[in-house]
Amino acid sequence: MALSYLSGFGNEFQSEALSGALPVGQNSPQRCPYGLYAEQLSGTAFTAPRDSNARTWLYRIRPSVSHQGPFQSVDLPLWETAPRPAAAGLALGPLRWGPPPIPGEALTFVTGMRTMTAAGDARVQDGMAAHLYFATRSMEREYFYNADGEMLVVPQQGGLRFATELGVLEVTPGEICVLPRGMKFRAELLDGPARGYVCENYGARLALPGLGPIGANGLANPRDFQAPVAAYEDQAEEARLTVKWGGAFHACAIAQSPLDVVAWHGNYTPYKYDLRTFSPVGSVLTDHPDPSIFTVLTSASATPGTANVDFVIFPDRWMVAEGTFRPPWYHMNVMSEFMGLIYGIYDAKPDGFQPGGMSLHNAMLPHGPDRNAFAKASTEDLGPVKQSGTLAFMFETRFPQQVTDFGANLETLDKDYVTCWDGLEKHFEGTP
Template structure:
């Protein structure tokens, strides 16, 4: 790993008291923050004249008439309105960043797939050019479904900015440390953390330590939210206080810059004469956040049987079908397993959801071999999967005392839609051709003997 020197050009709001300097706690909170005293209007969103000669502008993340508990918007007080950041757009090609629908008749997605980690690139790759799409699902134009990507970064964006009109991005680092300098503040992100970058928010990505590799879930549909805990109650799983939104920070720089926008699966760029990260103050509930996965408090069986993996849901994005998500983000981290007379790893199953898994570090209990950090697997809807032979034999014959699963952190992007492989995933990424052989050694044990186990 190489440490990169990134100049801090943004003027931050005064730091908050407490252990998380530069961040405000909470998920879906109505935040307010200013980088200059008096920049944030009080008692009005749109005064006739804003202090410091700023412009008031609203960024809406939902329809104006969305139900109150879902309505999201943020008021920004900026040096220039964002119409000054949008000029003549020129279409560009980014062939490795794909959007749904992306169904290639020459690529089959019917099967169980696993990939080794993508090797780090030798070329200069930024957040925009280093994105590699693995799967797509749904339709970006009708705002349903998702795409999964792996990013490979070797270079910081310099006077270059990006936003997606199509989607919010859930970022899961696996190696390297990134800085997201956004219109609403700065998020530094390292492995074992995640970030949510909202649809429409402009930002720049820089490398603090690299090269960097990680996973991205591009969500075309309803925004991610915390799952309903039901009988679990008010605590455990992901707690709102552990999410962190950045304090206001801004740049006032007159320098030629490029803004790239992703819109309906296409990419366009425009040239402007200044940094677009010029929001001096803001208030609202539509903002980027980061979350430390080590603060996730898992729950599980304390007597017998193995609950559904949905108990490990960190975030969910709903669909039109109640209880069936557009996307679930699920985390499998260190935890105690204590269930008696129980096959403890995930059981054999097939279901209507499509499961794409990534390994952040360590060993996953259902696949002790072959699923390595940085690797990825896909089990599409209604295709059977489960433990390999060794995992089955070990779990079936283990001494079932209390056991601590250590050194393990994997995740799942789960969706109600089939995930279609891209050409890159099928032909260029390091696909393990013999993955399905992990089940070939499973033996027939049935012989008709009553009471046999």
């Protein structure tokens, strides 16, 4: 069955699964239509400025207080939360991993979460964590919400269906979705085992970046973001709700599905976006612009112009700059870059970076093209060339990203990564 979506980013949406379920004129009337309960889900402080205030009114069969019981601690040791120390014994330097195989054991989107890096401090709502997820079975009568941060999901292999309180989103490789902090959901497999990446953002909500001199159009267009339409479950059967709160996990038995919202209106919603609709901008004559021109979403920090998290992609695009070294140049950066490849070839590491793999270049550690990429880009014909069939991304943060023990011991860690820069010859032609 094809799903319907509402289009736009950050807009005030409204949706009802039953005609007349949305109250008219009042958010919380004395008696809601159909005997529903009114409940507000706030993603920002009540007093946040109007242009950044995020909240949605839910009209549901039972209020959320009915979807919880006595909680018990749950052990998910491979899903970690900042702050955390660096992995013991891991030497300082750039890191790269090949694509890890999907485990053969039964794992859901939640139990298959594996933290690679953590940065900042979730307790003060700053920073992020970069995760891999492996899912080999759907969640059945199992529900989850994250009280620590919103979750940006980047599928790399296999699709997922997220049944949320506000409706259903289906995402496949090449698309992303964002699950807001506090939003209950269930994740199901669309087409077999799934693997991908998650950015757990502890800070300000992800938003579209400002365009500045670019003007009114370009990059990710608001109209291409899609929110779900209302779809409720009226199921009175025992289920399980797990909550991530303060870096720990807690679960309780509940007597019915918590996805019982019949109607809703607001601007605090889950949403999806097709990365292939991104409209790149770039150099049309000379020189190499900063990679920030490929920012899809950004989480602001208290320092203007320095993000808590940026989500950046490197999609299909034309390369036309003349007399210019086209791949990313050698650089050191105050930001820390966790990079992944969804499909295709990444031009700065054509031989060593594989789909499903990842790399980490932490703050002020030098990195750039490998020897072969440098040699090719320095000598090739610079006619117009289209980068096709490629989609890489970056989770970039102002905080150092501490690698977890799982990441440090992952069997696909490339222990010889730094040797990709061996053989960079001295070309200096000056004389003393």
